[in-house]
Amino acid sequence: MPFSTLECLVDTGAARSVLKKSEAPNLKITGELNGIGLEGTSVPLEETVETEVFVGPLKTSLSFVLSDSVPCNLLGKDALMKLRANILYTKDGPIVTANSSSEDVNLFESIIPLMATRVHGNLEIPPDLEGLPSSLWATKGGTTGLIHRADPVTVQIRPGAKLPRVPQYPLSQKQINGIRPQITSLLQQGILIPVKSPVNTPLYPVAKPGKQGEYRLVQDLRAVNKIILENTPIVPNPHTILGNIPPEASWFSVFDLVDAYFCVAINADCQYLFAFTYEGEQYTWGRLPQGMVSSPSEFGQVMKQVLDRWQPIQGTTVVQYVDDLLLTAISKDLCREASISLLQHLHEEGCKISPSKLQYCQQKVIFLGHCISRGTKHITTDRILIIQKASYPQSAKQVRAFLGLVGYCRQWIPNMSQLATPLYALTSQAGHIILTEEQKSSVDQLKLAVLRAPSLALPNYKKPFFLFCHEQGGQASGVLTQKAGDKQKPVGYFSCKLDAVISAAAGCVRAVAAAAMLVEKTADIVLGSKLFVMVPHAVHTVLQSLTTKHLSAARLTKYEVGLLVPANITLLRCNVLNPATLLPTEHQGESENDLEHDCQQVMEQFYSPPNPVQDEPIPNADLVLFVDGSRLQHPEGGFGAGFAVVSGSEVLYSESLDPSQHSAQSAELLALIKACELAKGQTANIYTDSRYAYGVIHDFAQLWKHRNFLTSSGKMIKHATLIKELLEKVQLPRDVAVIKCQAHQKIKDDITAGNDRADKAAKKAAFMVLTVIPADELPTSVTLDILKNLQKQAGTQIHTKWINKGCKVENDIWKHEDGRLCAPPVLFPLLANITHFPSHVSKGGMISMVNKLWFAPGFAQHATDFCKKCMICAKHNTGKTEKTPLKHLVKPFYPFQRLQIDYIQLPKCNTYEYVLVCIDMFSGWIEAWPVTKATALITAKKLITEIVCRYGLPETIESDRGTHFTGQVFAEMLKGLQIHQHLHTPYRPEASGRVERANGTLKTKLGKLCEQTKLTWVQALPLALSSMRHTPRGPHQLSPFEVLFGRSPNTGLFFPQELQGEHASLTDYVKQLHKQLTNLHGKVFSSLPDPETVFGTHSLQPGDWVVIKRFVRRHLEPRYDGPYQVLLTTATSIKVEGKPNWIHASHCKKVFPPSSPAESQSRVLSPVTESESVPALSPPLTRSKTRAHQQKDN
Template structure:
């Protein structure tokens, strides 16, 4: 009788008692070499070996895992009767067996197309969620046919019937695939489970592909003159002659029969020069889309949701090698795949949808890549889309092998054309390498990018990215660059007119890498003004204070100001530089700054920001965006300009160092002076925005109507001026709390929102509603109906009393803050029992409260 189920720890303790450590390791190593696989032969599959003899404690086991049960969905008598023959056949074959399991998943009857028969499909989604993923090793159909030599023009295709049922399922795993089934004769319910690999199991394709690949290894070694491609259960055999194809096909069928596999006779294509494989038609070393594949795409209905658009793109993307500029055509469709914005099917999407279907109708035949010949790659870039055609020569003709296209990332899309083409070539070469087998590749573009890569502009890309491009593209002699040639946009092939003007890349980049052509980084000769600028930001008593100043070479302060609390040093440097340039409008000026950030923004990054649309690589708005925009405009206001960088805090005594020291002292003095001008409070830790916004449908409609750009990766929208758009409820919550603490008016609250670069739907109306509903604000407003006296005091109106009460409430809220910040000694205490409207009697210098009296009695 079993009284205990041994655990992993029990087994390990028993092994330590029976064997030494060396004996245990030797036994385990030998045992792992002799794990039986399918059909009783030894296996080398790590997942099967680890299942039988794990080296480490299993994460969980089926015996202790929490079972998941879903009741069988209701099924009509007709459907139950329709799947009964199929179930009985599987029971007789031993593929199904009765069981008792805590697991249960529903069975779905699916009617076969064109007939009255049914087939059963098991819903294993919940089981798939709970089973560990294994690394998929199924071949990529995108590159699978690239392994087919063009000289092999006789083909045989085989489709294995019920392929997954050829792989036995280990008994310890069978019970998690149980399902409920009713006996058609008695109606008695019961449970059945699989003894072979289920078809709906997520790891079945990978497990079967590995097993079949291992089984066919001996055939490949004995038939080296033919090529055998395998995609799960679809086999393609190619041979150079009909005789070899027939002989190899016969041997392959015999091998499969001995291994227990069965081929579908109806789908087999034996020894033909034209066959269909994976939706592609093969003939004489070329491939093109099969008519069935084209018909499937053309019959797809117009999408009515974001999900249907994604399904359409997934179907068409399988055949993108045949479409020139596929990424450019489908660009509008990707905008309709986002769930966070209201779904819309506009004219741009309709045009792209129709254009893509027409492109499939005109899809050309593509040559199979020949690994013995070099390749030629024509690449161009247009509107942020990289496009390329991979070709090989057949005598005097060029034959296309593949059409490639990719979208550039936001940063690369904002580069000058001479650098965008480098990013485009890198993307297309990566894709082409999957088809070229490391063969020589000749790259043809309209730009001389080899020279740009050898003498790169350091302003536009990081060292890591530049090294990546150089390592990938300057790979002589495998990759060589042809002379720049004008390409026809319709075909990406060289145009017959070789006299087309070609530009100088270095000259073009020199123009676009500066915010103005005559900008200098050394002192201007005959400068009318020589100014020093500095912004200072530091923390005193937990409060970040900031100031800025502009000083001339004589030490006179041209401008200084304290900046708002919390201003960063970088922002302060931009503000003071903008102020200096705007004050020197129309003059010849030299401006010194010790800020690398401000200097880099003017000389290096400003042009990059402008070209990239003032967004980062993640599509987010730049930090200090208003100041950067203002700086780029201010640079254009001067007749001549030099922004010169000077190291800060120098020990050497030079006129430049002296001027920088003076402006540094002036900026710090301006920052400290801010505390004497206004009562300030240490900036509290501001609450963070939620990770993702919770926009309502009304919010999204408002965003769409205001033509706002696409959201960032977290789903936050910004308007065309870079202001963050809050959900209406969040904006209302923010303003309600802000008004409750400050009782500011409408204009001031709108100014605060603008300073914080925030916006939300109906913000002006919401602010007005908040103010109208505020009791204190309404009480402080002067009455438009004139004084309304009370019955007991004809000299005091109720509205005036309400105003005094509201003022007293505000006094209670701010008095403790004023007292703590200003350290007022012996300050009067506002805490007392007097309430506006009480009656008091004057007793010398003090007051004493008396009960309220009716009107007409003496009071003061």
């Protein structure tokens, strides 16, 4: 085939390359598509197959679009991207080049693109602006602006809030040097101020990309933001602010304010809140700090006041988003005049403008990441290129980053939600991710959708809006348009996924939900303007027909309020082709949405079951049944559950249920299921007093079936298995009606009599298992006949479980395949009594003894509960006591602020028998002195002479409640020195954890030193203390010596003393020492546990029963006293009945409410045979008296 030579114009605004039909060679047509032309209207186009194309010396393959409406042939972005083209602007005009294997090849010269989507900022000040003051423009190293007429911003803190004091993170020398020029400059301008503040938050310098050694000054103000009393933020939505651009505006200027926040002063009374530490000195901000939660809102309001003082020129408009300004005008002259006037005003106010980001008097500008031209906006080329270059994500973080990048362009992507659905599941996965072919296709389609993104119209609030809605495959899609001539021009595309509940509804209901969701999504753009909602369904009719049978009341109300109440919304059924349905879907044309239909008829067919259940009595029915289910508490303790099915004269069926597995609702459902089974092949009227069961069968069952029994959060609904079974069993009767009757009525007719009979039978069945037989009525043994009856009465659920485990019936006795007898749950209390009493065997022993001779599934849980309820076991076994948070460990801020002291007793050496140990809670520095006696007087003397005289007065001393710490002498000494004493909870070593741990370490070291050196412990004590003071410890790996003195100790090894070697003068040494100590103390402080971050408490509540640990007991006495009932609780303590003092929760163990069942004697457990019987039963044996009497009657 010979080649054809065509002249083309490079158009970077065209998504596809276009050829005029009259000039195009004979190429094969593969299909049709719709495109947006220069007039912003949708036009049908033909697409050709890919063919070889030579552009200069370069070769590629392209698929062209054929059109009669283009003035010339166009090379679009698809061709330029394949050629890897670059557009360079020179003084002679733009030059298009493409990378080749050797060197850049010049393709075209002196080409003027029709639409340039990348706007380069001016690197030089335009000639029109040279007359403005030079101080208007921000220069590197220059001064920062200050808005003089703005009132200083006042920041208020929350009442009662604790001032944060977060230490500085350790910084590398590169970070310190990288931010030094910025801090120096800010200090010189008065933006930073030296300060002494109780508040401190850290700096976290961030490296500037592509600039080695340069860092951005960033302060972590999260702790301050938590205590700030934030006003309601007044910041516009960046996606809706473009609606302020007049549709007739065609010329634009964009101004970027430099260091905008620093242009606003902050009140001197609240400057202390933003202090930070740098090289040992504390500084704070005199201007509005970046990182404060309210800074954008505060500056936005100040800037609004600045703009309000400017008199705009008629025909111009200013759009402000924080520190970005867009000026629009209807002509170039107006734009030039208004721009100069606005810049002059900003200079007078004290603002600074960035000349490198200035976009002056242009017909196309970039503002807030969008490319703005007259009446339209489109995606910038830079953003398109970034998305196209993105590789397949390999981690959840990369998936979220890609979706975030594409999501910013979602208004341009018609089916964004559907395309991105395969990727959403990857956002929460951990580790390396390998994409499936479907997920790779999703990435590719999203990239292609961004590449083909059309231009969108800017909203014109003088015209009404049209929202075309569509739903298919559980995805809602829509396009918001406005009329341009006789065509609809898109303002934005919207899409979202319906939740699991609404996705399973009828197509008409899904369409209503989709319309409501899309109206809500477009509300920020429509802003109350006239809106026509176009849906291919009768939305108004559907909404009026919906009841709680179809949707919940809350959801139905939400849709009605969103679609019917607003006066600006008009609901219309589509009479023209719906643009939203043009979105490509897999099942296009197969849904009921694509056919003309009666919505009400479709809904009735969808929600009606195959065999509809009537709600009115059937005349002359074969059966009249009454059902009831019950779960209630027995007067003697415990719960029971059961259900019954009765006729007008007798109980047809009743069964007891496990109360731990069944509620009253599930019992009602089981009763309905059994009634349907009894009515198989007949007509039946079934009466129930349960609104739940009635609502399930008439309102919700079919609805839940369509949504696969899932809630809106994707979880299975309650009783899903029973509802599935009910939907199957309700098909068994030839015709059935389920009628609601009132509960607990006086007997006045057959219905109230039947319902009362069902209620009594259900309660009787519930107590069949819970009835406690008195000890004097117990039989002495259980024979095979009794076992047969107990197994038979176990119910179908237990029998099914036995069958699934391999059990079968032999001679009317259920046995496991290994020969063990099957024990029904009614025998569990008997087996537990026999195996546990009187030696109180553990649950493991009980389970082993029972499983050796019986097949008893579920006995393990029963044994566990049985042991927990045994009060003797609870008082003697160790068990787990309650855990409480360590809220008493107050975090110290500096060395020797808080001390812990304690005495340890050692073998008597000369006159010494005790050691007084004292440890600093901040540094871990330990002091210990041998003493002859542990008295309050000796304690007071040692603290004054050894601690106060050397290290100064501590703020707090913590200790236990021994007499040597609570004596009058010691208390008077603390009072005179104004030292606070904190006494720990008795018998709680965790409260004195720091000193107790030090005691153990000290004893161990003394033992090792005495054995090795043959010294006495008094002589070895200084060696042990030296080792503990010089050993690095903790996450910071610093020794107590380093924390106090800022240097490593000289222990005989060669460690150069950096502080002394580097600084000759004493002043320099002290400065460096201060810097070193500040750094070390910051590390230590950040590693200490913070009680403010400790949450939670014990699990005890008023009304619970506990046993209390006994700390002084003799041999064989219980470990715990009690039981006691809890009356009051705090975060760490409880008050119990019968005890005058508060008890620490860690001394308590929760137990079951006390009971006094008779305990049987120890017995031997053996299987039941023809000639043997189970030994005498021990109460409580939970067996039905009623059924026993029935057996005697039979």
